[in-house]
Amino acid sequence: MTVRVLVASRNPKKLAELRRVIAAAGVDGLEVVGLDDVAPYEEAPETGATFEDNALLKARDGAVASGLPCVADDSGIAVDALNGMPGVLSARWSGRHGDDQANLELLLGQMRDVPDERRGGAFVSACALVRPDGSEDVVRGTWSGRILRAPRGENGFGYDPIFAPDDTVGERSAAELTPEEKDAVSHRARALDALLPALRDLIVDD
Template sequence: MTVARLAIATHNAHKVGEIWGILAPAVPGLAREDVASAGELGAPSPVEDGVTFEQNALIKARALAASSGLPAIADDSGITVDVMGGAPGIFSALWSGRHGADRENLELLLAQMADIPDEHRGAAFVCAAALVTPDGGELVVIGRMPGRLTREPAGESGFGYDPIFVAEGESVTNAELDPARKNEISHRGRAFRELAPHVAAVLGG
């Protein structure tokens, strides 16, 4: 039986696979069975009461490192809109009042931005990725994907605000991008690729 060497603070198996896929090329010998989700480890979800992406990522990673005794990684992410002072920010997933209501969230944001001209519709996806070790070591890195908001949703891939966001240098929304291309330029991909060498060092890779 393989014993996990790294814990990932999520209960979403798809997200575990996605993060492992980002880390594996940069972490020598990291097999899929070396990582385990909070759900697989029976760890509860902590209250995310931070006021920044960094704080919430650390809350999740600290809790999982403490409960599992393993090095733990976590992320917190969302969309920030320039003319809204960085909102929705940490409230991205519940912007419309109900957590994870993707369509309602993006429709509300589009309505709030309806009178904003195209040249002022700048936005960015932001991801804070945290690594916490059981001995108290901590590191947080930030990944950003700058771009702009569209006026209408387009595309069927992705999730969240992807249908109304066009990344810098692209001509289609995130929801229309090839998934491999999206992962290459995404905020989460950038954050975890930066974190990967530090994960490798912690695991002795």
């Protein structure tokens, strides 16, 4: 029997990434659906102080409204020279939620005079799983690297074009990686990997 799992997102690239990671892990028996696949419900604003707080807020809303186990991710970029910002404000750093280009350009402007040796940062992802019975799991994944001086690459989304991961050859940006390469090392992939035991338990418990 297949267990439906709601992912509290309408971002098609994020949904595709989550589906690829689950498929690559060989987790059979899970059908991943997004917010567009369930009845609409009022989504609480992301007011949490941490990625974990926001992921849990979204997953709790989704589980209560849909009656399905719900996975939610809250992620962003933490820049050393900006004392860990944008952090949880990454998606609305420019003041307009989800405007990737404006957010990216603002961050580049803020980093313009920062020397190379101080351009470190990391992508952070917190993934929460909330079940209809109210039980919860929340995990974190990080992906260290540095902030580039100009965007590179056409893949990915968000801040990917200006982030060069430490664990890639030739200082490629995250947006220059193939989906398969990114899935193997990204912050979200690492968080989901930590969440896989709880996802597998959904099938066992069903």
